[in-house]
Amino acid sequence: MRYLCLVYAEEGKLAGFPDEECVAHDRALRDNGRCLASEALQPVATATTLRLRNGQLSVTDGPFAETKEQLAGFYMIEARDLNEAIQLASNIPPIRIGSVEVRPVRQLPGRQRAADAV
Amino acid sequence: MTHSGSDTAAAIAAIYRDESRRVLATLIRLLGDFELAEEALQEAFAAAMSQWPVDGLPDKPRAWLVSTGRFKAIDGIRRRARFDETLAQAAIELETSVDDLPDPDERDVEDDHLRLIFTCCHPALSPDACVALTLREVCGLTTEEIAHAFLTTPSTLAQRIVRAKNKIRDAGIPYEIPAAADLPERLDSVLRVIYLVFNEGYSPSSGAAVTRRDLSAEAIRLGRLLAGLLPDPEVVGLLALMLLHESRRAARTSVNGEPILLNDQDRSRWDHALIAEGSDLVTTALRSGRIGPYSLQAAISAVHAAASDAAGTDWAQIAGLYDVLLRIAPNPVVELNRAVAIAMRDGPAAGLALVDELLARGELADYHLAHAARADFCRRLQRFEDARAACERALELARTEPERRFLRQQIDALP
Numbered sequence: 398m399r400y401l402c403l404v405y406a407e408e409g410k411l412a413g414f415p416d417e418e419c420v421a422h423d424r425a426l427r428d429n430g431r432c433l434a435s436e437a438l439q440p441v442a443t444a445t446t447l448r449l450r451n452g453q454l455s456v457t458d459g460p461f462a463e464t465k466e467q468l469a470g471f472y473m474i475e476a477r478d479l480n481e482a483i484q485l486a487s488n489i490p491p492i493r494i495g496s497v498e499v500r501p502v503r504q505l506p507g508r509q510r511a512a513d514a515v
Numbered sequence: 516m517t518h519s520g521s522d523t524a525a526a527i528a529a530i531y532r533d534e535s536r537r538v539l540a541t542l543i544r545l546l547g548d549f550e551l552a553e554e555a556l557q558e559a560f561a562a563a564m565s566q567w568p569v570d571g572l573p574d575k576p577r578a579w580l581v582s583t584g585r586f587k588a589i590d591g592i593r594r595r596a597r598f599d600e601t602l603a604q605a606a607i608e609l610e611t612s613v614d615d616l617p618d619p620d621e622r623d624v625e626d627d628h629l630r631l632i633f634t635c636c637h638p639a640l641s642p643d644a645c646v647a648l649t650l651r652e653v654c655g656l657t658t659e660e661i662a663h664a665f666l667t668t669p670s671t672l673a674q675r676i677v678r679a680k681n682k683i684r685d686a687g688i689p690y691e692i693p694a695a696a697d698l699p700e701r702l703d704s705v706l707r708v709i710y711l712v713f714n715e716g717y718s719p720s721s722g723a724a725v726t727r728r729d730l731s732a733e734a735i736r737l738g739r740l741l742a743g744l745l746p747d748p749e750v751v752g753l754l755a756l757m758l759l760h761e762s763r764r765a766a767r768t769s770v771n772g773e774p775i776l777l778n779d780q781d782r783s784r785w786d787h788a789l790i791a792e793g794s795d796l797v798t799t800a801l802r803s804g805r806i807g808p809y810s811l812q813a814a815i816s817a818v819h820a821a822a823s824d825a826a827g828t829d830w831a832q833i834a835g836l837y838d839v840l841l842r843i844a845p846n847p848v849v850e851l852n853r854a855v856a857i858a859m860r861d862g863p864a865a866g867l868a869l870v871d872e873l874l875a876r877g878e879l880a881d882y883h884l885a886h887a888a889r890a891d892f893c894r895r896l897q898r899f900e901d902a903r904a905a906c907e908r909a910l911e912l913a914r915t916e917p918e919r920r921f922l923r924q925q926i927d928a929l930p
Contacts, residue, residue: 442678443686445639454700456638458682478689479639480697501686 540627559584644679748803752810755796759816762789778825863895883912
């Protein structure tokens with residue numbers, strides 16, 4: 398089985414939370430062979446939400462998922478910049494009925510990417 | 516200071532006014548960072564102030580400012596790099612990337628200017644952030660000036676701009692002119708920002724004054740700049756729309772600041788030079804064959820401008836233009852305006868039926884002008900009690916003091 402673990406926290410509290418502890422935990426989990434992909438995210442202020450309705454793409458600032466919308470999956474993509482990320486994300490099929498939040502990954506100090514470590 | 520020294524100072528001031536935003540736009544591309552580019556711009560002008568009075572003006576002041584700003588920035592990074600290793604790498608990368616660059620030619624400069632506009636108006640930034648950032652970076656207004664225009668504090672405004680720049684950096688919003696496939700959608704977002712700035716100057720969303728002229732002038736300047744850089748029909752249409760609205764400014768408020776409705780305005784006070792320019796641009800935009808919402812709104816405005824009074828207005832043409840506008844850009848406010856035009860063409864009963872249908876759908880239930888229009892139709896139909904009730908509802912919903920005064924007068928004038 399594979400599981401996605403989603404981390405929720407108040408950003409104000411996260412700002413003072415030690416990155417080193419997260420990096421150490423991440424490394425231990427990868428050494429166990431249990432971690433497939435993991436990343437920290439930039440704050441929610443960097444989020445961009447995409448929707449496609451009647452073939453028309455709408456791009457808005459912020460995380461604007463409707464309260465009825467639930468997390469249904471995720472893609473970790475590699476893109477040159479936000480414009481390319483928007484272009485790639487706009488092809489994710491459920492964007493036509495729901496929304497896709499695009500949030501940049503935050504590089505933690507002193508941590509390799511999972512793909513590079515394998 | 517010698518006579519020629521003060522001449523040089525005046526020349527530098529003129530170059531600052533005319534060129535500083537273009538120099539900034541190029542520096543952002545070369546340095547890859549807004550803050551760094553702004554510091555570099557200030558340092559380049561400081562260097563000009565000390566060197567030009569002695570050495571004379573360079574042949575190409577803009578190129579001089581760009582290369583001076585670029586080297587000042589690299590110097591600054593190198594100085595700071597003594598304390599920070601990652602910066603040392605950044606300085607080396609910057610140096611090698613800009614070392615063999617030719618002086619930017621006119622086309623590069625125009626492209627940089629467009630890059631700056633498209634980045635500041637990126638749809639991934641909130642509309643408020645786009646407006647503040649565009650006025651600061653593209654128009655060169657100070658944060659104090661922008662804060663004053665939007666009735667907020669300089670610190671709130673400065674914070675909004677910092678957040679927007681952080682998002683540009685952290686979310687990876689690129690400094691580029693969108694690819695052809697994305698251009699229409701991205702241009703929409705730029706036009707929306709310019710029109711927001713214009714409207715905040717023309718019909719402020721709140722506050723004591725009916726108009727804040729400086730913002731409208733900035734929006735028109737932006738419209739002219741964009742039309743010069745990218746003569747898309749909708750850019751031309753938006754410029755025409757702004758000029759035609761602006762032409763009525765002197766006639767649309769009374770000496771006491773109350774709004775005067777279009778049909779009641781003294782048309783001799785309209786600015787006929789602006790009307791002529793706006794109407795010519797409408798023709799250009801419509802001739803392109805790609806008709807968008809701004810061009811259509813401008814066309815409607817031009818039909819109003821062509822009439823010597825309300826009775827002589829070609830209401831049938833206006834209603835027809837609203838029909839087309841509704842098809843390409845459905846919007847309840849456009850429906851309301853169409854209802855007003857149809858009331859002029861077919862009589863108030865026809866308009867009332869349309870407004871009542873709109874209000875029943877609920878979309879405009881809290882929009883004071885929908886109730887004000889209903890009041891006007893009822894009054895013309897001699898249904899004075901209904902007119903009074905609608906006017907009172909509009910009064911509850913109106914947000915500016917002159918509009919409230921106007922509505923109170925309407926109520927008092929009812930029999």
